[in-house]
Amino acid sequence: GAGVSQSPSNKVTEKGKDVELRCDPISGHTALYWYRQRLGQGLEFLIYFQGNSAPDKSGLPSDRFSAERTGESVSTLTIQRTQQEDSAVYLCASSLKALESTLHFGNGTRLTVT
């Protein structure tokens, strides 16, 4: 079956512009995660959705970052007024349920802020 799909795969934007990143999880997966990976580094947790529960936003680095998820489907991560330090790969993952199953990752969106 289809895996986690992220779009766009690459995004170059000017400093100060807003960007929207999209994640299509695996059908039936109730949990969805967003991570940020800076060049050569590990994964930094951003936000987590589980079913219809309130999302865990504890990893969002500033109020310029927000994310939404409609039910158990598509999620969008929005970064407003982008800064150069936002440049990174943004990875989305989904799992059948929280903490008890495998994280299935997409290939990420590489964001470059010039």
Next chain:
Amino acid sequence: TQLLEQSPQFLSIQEGENLTVYCNSSSVFSSLQWYRQEPGEGPVLLVTVVTGGEVKKLKRLTFQFGDARKDSSLHITAAQPGDTGLYLCAGAGHGQNFVFGPGTRLSVLP
């Protein structure tokens, strides 16, 4: 805050050599996972360990979870160029998200 440390940060070895990479924390995790990530792709799960002292083998890879469930190791026997990648450990703790370590970047030279 639960943190995971990994060592070494970088490792470059010749094909056929053995190696061990480590994942350590001061926190207890209910389970720990190892992922491998190749350039341009997302991480892919290798194994999940749940029980303290557990040892799991996956072909030439041996994973061990510490007795206190605070640390883990990954041993690769007779490394091959296809083993090259970023090895990440991830712990499931008290929150509802996985905490990832910074990774060990392995390069196996032919």
